[in-house]
Structures are given as C-alpha cells and as structure tokens.
Amino acid sequence: MPAFDDISHTIQLAIAPVFLLTAIAGFVNALLGRLARSIDRRRSLEELLPAYEAGSETVAHMEYELTLLARRINLVMWSLGLAVLSALFICLLIGLAFVGAYIATSVTRGLALLFICSITALTACLLLFFREVMLAGRAVQHNIRTKRGA
Numbered sequence: 001m002p003a004f005d006d007i008s009h010t011i012q013l014a015i016a017p018v019f020l021l022t023a024i025a026g027f028v029n030a031l032l033g034r035l036a037r038s039i040d041r042r043r044s045l046e047e048l049l050p051a052y053e054a055g056s057e058t059v060a061h062m063e064y065e066l067t068l069l070a071r072r073i074n075l076v077m078w079s080l081g082l083a084v085l086s087a088l089f090i091c092l093l094i095g096l097a098f099v100g101a102y103i104a105t106s107v108t109r110g111l112a113l114l115f116i117c118s119i120t121a122l123t124a125c126l127l128l129f130f131r132e133v134m135l136a137g138r139a140v141q142h143n144i145r146t147k148r149g150a
Helices: 004-051 057-102 108-149
Strands: none
Touching (some): 004 057, 004 108, 057 108
C-alpha cells in the first residue's frame, strides 16, 4: 500500500498536466466554434449557388470560397483530432503517474514519453490551426478584392 505522502506528492505533480488538459479543452472549444462557422458558411453558399447563372464571375468566386472552406474544414477536423489525441496522452500520463505511485515503481520513462507525445500532437494541432487561420485570411482578402472589382 502506498504511503499517503507518495499519493499527495503524485497529486501535486499531476496539477501541471491538469492545467495543460484544461488549456487543450479550451482550444478544442475554439476549434469547434470555427468548424461550426465554416460549415454554416459552406451550407449558405451551397444554397445560394443554384440561383446564379453557371459560368458567371459570381459563381466562380463562390466556388473558390467553397474550395477554401472545404480545405479549412479539413484542417480544423485534423487539428481537433490532434488536440483530442494530445488530451488523451495527458490523461494517460496522469493515470500512469498514479499507478506508479500506487505500485511504487519508477514510471519516469513512460511519463516522459507520454508528455513528449502530447506536446508533439499539440504542436501539430497548432500548426494546422495556423494554416486554417491563414486560409480564412485568404478568403477574406478574396472577398475584399471581389467587392472592389464589382
């Protein structure tokens, strides 16, 4: 049976990963908001598209935006997946820390590996998010240029 001091020390060490888990949850919430807005915009454009004459400049602009939206949705989905994967690694890390304290075994390599995996997934998530934001900016610039030309 582990000593009370071992468990309380493990709880203290688990605080930092819990804060990271909270940050990831907030980021997932932000990504879900971006995904919902992109899907809503795509649906709106798809509903408007049949009202315009095929081959017109307006249809070309709408199709360009639809293409960008499809890419953005894909990037957000991958970013979400990586954020969830990162959070799962953090959960496993916390669980392993408590198992290590309970059975009084050194699990430092496993903890380090899980932390590295979590941070790697989170980094990839953030890079995909950055790419999605850049595409959103491109869509805005395209819309501004389109309105000036009209």
